[in-house]
Amino acid sequence: MCRPRILAISALALLLFSCAAALSQSLIPDPTAGAPVGSAPTGGWRQMDAKGNPVRPQWTVAQAADGSLCVLSRTRLEGDSYLFHTFEVSGPFEVRFELLTGPSTSQRGLGFGLARGNPGLMGNKSLYMAVLGNGFIGQNDGTYWRPLAPYNPNTWYQIRLLVDPGIGGAWFHLDGHLVFETPLALSTSVYEENAVHEKNLTEASHSRSSRQISFVLYFNNGGGTGEAVTVRNVYVNHAGVPSAPKNVTAEILDGRVRISWLPAPSESTAAFRVYKAGRVVAQVPASTSQWEDRDVQPGHAYAYMVRAVDIAGRESISSWPAAVVVPVKPSSLPAWAASGGAFDLVVYGGTPGGVAAAVAAARRGSRVALVSPTKRVSGMMGGGLGITDIRYRRSASGIFKEMMSRMLAMYREAYGADSRQVRDCSDGFWFEPRMADALLENMLAETPGIAVYRNCLLQDVETVPLWRFAGASRRVTAITARRPDGTTVRFAAGVFVDATYEGDLAAAAGAPYRVGRESRSEFGEEYAGVVYWDWNTMELLPSSTGEGDRRIQAYNYRFTLTNRPGNRVPIPKPPSYERYLPIYRNIARDVREGKISRISQVIYFGPLPNDKYDINNMGRYWPSTDHIEENYDYPEAPPERRAQIAQDHKEYILGLMYYLQNDPELPEDFRKDALQWGLPKDEYTESGHFPEQLYVREARRIEGRYIFREQDARRTEKTPRAPVHFDSIAVADYPLDSHATRKREPEHPEALEGFFYQPRITVPSQVPMRILVPKDLDGVLVCCAVSATHVGYGTLRLEPVYMAMGEACGAIADLARRRWIPTSRMPALPVQVDLTNKGALLTYFHDLEATLPAFAAFQLLGTKGFFEDYTARPADPADKATALEWLVKLFPQAADWKERQSGTASAEGPLTHGELRTWLHSIKETALRSVSAGSWIPSSAKPDEALVSRADLCSVLWRMIP
The missing domain is CATH 1.10.418 (Actin-binding Protein, T-fimbrin; domain 1)
Structure with missing residues (x-):
């Protein structure tokens, strides 16, 4: 058997064995006890279907091949059948049993778990696991099946679940190895949890008792096509250890980290132990609920867990971890730079592309000012987009690849190389927003030569005319930005980079730009203009006219949800809730008609570390998180109007979530499923746990020396490759796509106008330097709102490509400084040599390693x-x-x-x-x-x-x- 990797939680296996030896009396009888072979289990074991109705017994006592007694059923005999037993506990408990896998790893086998009430309803399930038909034992938290550990056919496995209801967690062991920890959240309302938490905060000093909690242990024979499912030796015991502390938080102070927690109600707790990187770093009395770690270094990541210790010296299981990234202290600005000044390069825009441009130029020796219109510099990466939009990870290169490598290193440093967090971060490409924000801030702070100016909104752009200058008639020489207090700051430079998602600087300088969609006839693009796309065939429907217009693909917020108890904040009801109810009520209608049955069919859940999810629009369904048609005037709108549009999007999304959790038109099971989710307490702590950055998928597209179009990301007629660009400075690989531009139309019930997603026709492409250089302007480059058609922009509008283009802008700017070459006249070859010497891609290959000398x-x-x-x-x-x-x-x-x-x-x-x-x-x-x-x-x-x-x-x- 291929063993699962062991999670590093010290002494946990020994604890389980000692508990099993000390406590042999099960809280429920084994299902074979007192029942003859061939009969249904007795002793309080019951059977029912998924709706809670009694069924003809499908589970019977049988004799295994080795002569032992077991319980046997077959998958999908007469619909799902649950075998279950109820028990009550007041603290941590342990569930143990053995299961026999079927003859094939390609068929679904036994389902099992814990519930609070009827186990057939998804909203009641606290823990839902199964022997899957993909060769893995997996778990489903209401979003998708997560493979946990591989299994072999016709093999007995020992299952052990260690559960602490106090912190809402379960630890899954397979044959003595800890494989996975997961929240017990499906049966717990985020609103109930918040009320209990507030009560605990006020009554913790007065009450030390624990309430009884009722659980259901269940086995399920759903799925599969008649395979045998077999279980034996079922036991449920008190774990014999104290409850773990709740609500552990880590707060960065000046040169130290403060760890705080809420003790579980217990008279037997004698002390608390604080763990850091898997080892004990402190033990404090039971009367203490915080500790400060002074052994921390800037730029490093640390994760802390706390355990309770009772008077007998027994440890609880670990609390949920709390982690921080200690910031690098940036160099103080020289006196001359405090109020702006002259730089080699000025980057305007607080985005990852802007960070890449600034870092690339500063590492090459340029003096750089990064001017952000907001407090943040992390853009969408720190604004919720944690599931990196990249098709082939070999296309990652340069500063973006460095960032992903450092992200992986941070998770390893904080949680350990064998941790679930490291596995869940997917080599650093899937990350929590706060981790991206911290890493980008540290990359700026540790790079000499970068001055960062925050909350400086562009007010004016200064240009000078150029006479007899081929390729440009004006040059950008300075910009002025306005601070929140009304004061202004002026920045002069030889080169400017527009790193905004909206193209604000280049547009203010007079660069021509495009808004909306080109017609099919303008560039011969198949997916241009008005399109209706079929999800099933991935082809255009006959009603696609290809007419151009100024419609903009929909925006949303890539907000974050979690179902981890102790880290959830309830979804607030927004002021404009009633305004959007007519839209939301389409969901109740679709539930009644059987089109959908759970929240994960309305919104998309992208899994991140620490039981968080990157929430995105569900492309095949509406209404979802895209606020379609409500962004048309955003690209050219003034800041005040943009803020209003952003607020409307926020309230629409919060209202959608509130509706899914609370509206009585929705079935109770649907609402229970939705109620497990809350906003994460440890994300976006300065903005109500909701991101500040609106997901501006597309706004202005600044016209450059070349317009990237659909054909540039498709195979040529003669080769499998996309067209070659002599001046390539990056690669793009994401499928050509667009989100919807119109709401659902009665005459098109199954297709949202404007939406398409084309992985089948898209191939990795070269990104020409010419799309970074605005037409008729010198001294300014663009790394986000680049020169492309609406369709072509679909493969460029991703953060990895923005960062690659930003890095190229930084390299161009530095070469312009050192060689005294205007940006509008910069030849491609020296830029390409400079970039490739630092590991950047110009050409994509499936089989080329960056470490190869050639x-x-x-x-x-x-x-x-x-x-x-x-x-x-x-x-x-x-x-x-x-x-x-x-x-x-x-x-x-x-x-x-x-x-x-x-x-x-x-x-x-x-x-x-x-x-x-x-x-x-x-x-x-x-x-x-x-x-x-x-x-x-x-x-x-x-x-x-x-x-x-x-x-x-x-x-x-x-x-x-x-």
Whole structure:
């Protein structure tokens, strides 16, 4: 068997074994007790269907192959059947049983868990697990099935659940190994929890008793196609340990971290132990509910857990962890920079793309000002977008890739390499918003040469005319920003980067821009203009006219939800709730008609570490979180109107959540399912636990030297690759898409106008430098609102691409400073060399590692059209025919020389190093006499008879690029 990885919680396995030995009396009888083989279990065990109705017994006592007694059923005999038993506890308890997997890992087997009431209703389930048909034992918290541990067919497994109702957590063990911890939240209302929490805060010093809680242990035979499900040796026991502390928080103070907690009501608690990185760092008396850690370092991440210790020395299970990232203290601004001043580069926009531009330029030696119109600089990454929009992780590069690597390192440092948090962060690509915010802040603070100005809203842009200057008629020289107190600050620089999602700086400077959708006829784009798209066929419906307009794809907030008890804040009822009720009531109608049955069919849950979810629009359903049609005037609106639009979006979304949890038109089970979710207490602590950044998917698109369009992200007619761009500075790979531009229309009940998502036609593309350079302007670059059509922008409008384009802007700005070259005249080659030397991608390959010595060569030659598909095959021998083609692509003057070589015996088969040297000398003498000699032909230490690999050939040609 492939064992699951063990979670690092010290001494927990020993604790379980000692408890089992000490407490042998089960709170419920084994289902085989007192019942003959072939009969239904007795002793309080009952059977019912998913609706709570009695059923003909499907669970019977049987004899296993080894002679032991067990309980047997088969999946889907006559619909779902639950075998269950009720028990009461007042503190931590343990559930143990054994299950036998079926003959195949491709068939669904036993379901099991804990409930509060009828276990057939999803809203009553506290814990829902099953032997899945994908080879894993998994868990479902109401959103999706999460695979936990692989299993083998026809194998007995020992299941152990350690449950602490006080903190609302369950710890799942398989064959003695701790696999997973999960909230017990499905049966717990966030509103009830909040009321209990407030009561505990006021009465903790007066009451030390614990109330009895009723649970249901259940087994389920749903799913599958008749496979046997078998259970034996079922026990439920008190765990014999104190309840863990609740509501543990970690707060960053000056040079220290304060950990606070709420003790569970108990007269036996003698002390509390604080754990950090899996080891005890403090023990404090039971009368204490906080402790300060002074052993912390800037830039590091720390996670803390607290355990109660009773008078007998027994430890509780761990509390839920609380984590912090200690900020790096930024260098103080020099006196001259306190009120603006002159810089090499000014970046306007508090976004990850802006951070990448600032960091890239400062690391190269430029003096940079990052000016943010808000307090935050993390944009959507710190605003809830924790599920990174990236199709192929090989497309991650440069500063964005560095950020993902550092994110993974932070989770490892805080929680441990084998922790669930590390697994859930998916190599750093799935992260909590506060972690992204902290990391981006630290990247700025630790980079010398960056001055950050917050809450500075653009007021004016200064330009000067350019005479007889090809490519631009005006140059941006300075900007003025307004602070909240009404004072202004002026920034002058040689280069400016517009890093706003809206293109505010470039537009204010006079750059032309586009808003809305091009017509299909303008650029020949299949998905341009008015479109109705079929989810099932992924094709356009006949009513798609392709007419252009100024409609904008919908915005929303990528807010965060959690079902972890102790970290949930109730959803407030917004002031405008009644205004949106007519929209929300479509949901109740769809529930009645059987179209949907749970909250996860209304909103999309993207799983993040620590039981948080990135909430997004459900593309196939409306109403969801997209506030369609309510953003049309946002791109060109003044700040006051934008703030009003953002507030409307916030209230619409909060109202939607409040409706899902409270409206009596919805079934009770639906509402219970929704009521497990709350806003996270430890996120967005300065804005009511709701993000400040509206998800502006698209606003202005600044017109540049090239307009990126749909065809640039689709295969060419001749090759599987997207079109080649000689000036590529990044890659994009996300599917071309657009969110809806109109609400549901009666004549189109199954398609929202404007919505499409096209992974089948989209391929990784090259991002040309020309889309960063506004038409007719010098001294300003754009990294977010770049030059593209509405359809083409779909593959560019993602944070990884924004950061890659921002990094390119930073490199261009620094080269402009060092070489005295205007940004509008900057050649692509030096920018490309600079970027690839630092690990950035220009060309995507499925099989190329960034650590390969020839990495930069493959990247740059990809901009010359050397590769017809997405495979580099660096270790493969280079054949002569390919070498001839590549030489002519690099040196068109050698076309006649190639014709003389083609068709000869010497032009067939693999190429040797001796032959390559001979060819290069021949080209030099016959076709390239005007090229100076010297080191034109790269030297090689490899013998003449050695075969040339594709990596060798690329390395040679890369060094020969004119």
